[in-house]
Amino acid sequence: MRDGTGDWARYWRSDDGALEAMHAHFERHVYHRHSHETYSFGVTEDGHQAFTCRGAAHTSAAGMVIAFNPDDPHDGHAADALGFTYRIVHLGPDLVSGVLADIADRRAALPLFDAPVLDDPVLARNLRALHAALLGGAPALRRDELLTATVGSMVRRAATAPVRPAAPAATARIAERARRRLHDAPLDDVPADELARAAGCSRFALYRAFQKAHGMSPSDYQRQLRLRAARALLASGEPIGDVAAGTGFADQSHLTRWFVRYFGVTPGAFRRAHAEQ
Template sequence: MTGPSREWATYWRSAEMPLEAMYASFLRHRYHRHSHETYSFGVTEHGAQTFTCRGAGHTSAAGMVMAFNPDDVHDGHAAHEQGFTYRIVHIGGELLTDVIADVTQRSAGSPLFAAPVIDSPALAARLRRLHTALSHGAGPLERDELLHTAVTALTRLAARTPARPPALPRTPAVAHLAAKTRQLIHDHYADPISADALAAWTGASRYAVYRAFRTTYGLAPSEYQRQLRLRAARRLLARGHPAARVAAEAGFTDQAHLTRWFTRSYGVTPTQYRLARAD
């Protein structure tokens, strides 16, 4: 459980593949801007939630599907005072590789969905069956079959609606500057990094670095660094490491700092995630 009595969340993750599922109901919780390494597919069951993604606002009402490509930056909160209840499944790109290549002629990890909200009752039903099977301990064969049918339906839908190409940086110089900044953050995500250090590394001004990075990746450098720390924390927690140790290894100030950002980004605490039932 999280938050007030009308808010709760349960989490499931696989011990053997990049596959996770959450079932939650939120009234006051507000997701901070974040992204996932996976494809993420949510089904709103009650109420409605509103969020921003790819520079625009969207609302998912009951029966609608949310489809996020890897690294799609988004936030989210209840659209009205009744709150919302939803299920979401996170699926690693490697589990979609064969289907994506066969149906869309694209590689896994490339954007599939032009819009992050899909009004498809049939697709919502497939995702709900998959989520229920995962969270209620379905056997490996049933789980894999439901995963395959859901992924096939999703990619076929994406193939019928060509994905909107990502916004390109204004110049190659902007792309190069952003990529060079990104590499330093990747190499030292757990370490303190200052704006001056990024400027010195790239040979550009602090303002130029910030503008290029935000334009290219949709997040400020500090937000991107925090995403890398949170993803590292998820990996360590999934291996059973305690939250205090994870906080130190992933670059957070302390356990409270990790807990605050983990909950704001994922809707569950680090301990809830670590203790999630895995197959």
């Protein structure tokens, strides 16, 4: 995908959706604050990419590795006018758990990564090799070997115990009630007052609790749910216009704008990548 601004992206997705990869160069593109249901491991090839994650600002320069846990809210943009080029792979938690179980020959706990940016040439080299194999059409056996090596090295060299403080019990309850309401009917046009009533608090208390628990506003979270639903429909082959109408977006262009801001590729590029598998 090229958009005429110097930005481009190439995307790959496995048949089951448990593994995704993207190679991209962004100068003007700005990621809206979002999260993934997956682990996301990236390596910056050129330039500097800046983002906020877990309440702090970070910059990944050439050769550095990015590590996001599932549901880690973050944004992203070029740190300067020259832009940045990076490779990133997204791995479903079940896939990671299965790889770790194979390595340890027993059921393994899911890892957590404390540092969103790592300066580790070994991890960078492993990620580049895995990424090149995925986008380059390497044989399945080779891909699986590189996947095992990459996940194993990420866990050995970078996984840590969680350091994020737990939200107070009352705050967590408010956020969970609101989250359940949004998950129960993500296409509903829910006013703030109604969501606050479902959570049992004021609108201000709801926003503060939700932001603390999930790292984003309720409206951003709802949009993310709709975009994830759109991804599933696109992967099943649904026409983009129908997907837009079926997931709460005004039209195809509205879906496309937000899809790019969250995932870095257009709905059409995502759909084609899945169809080519």
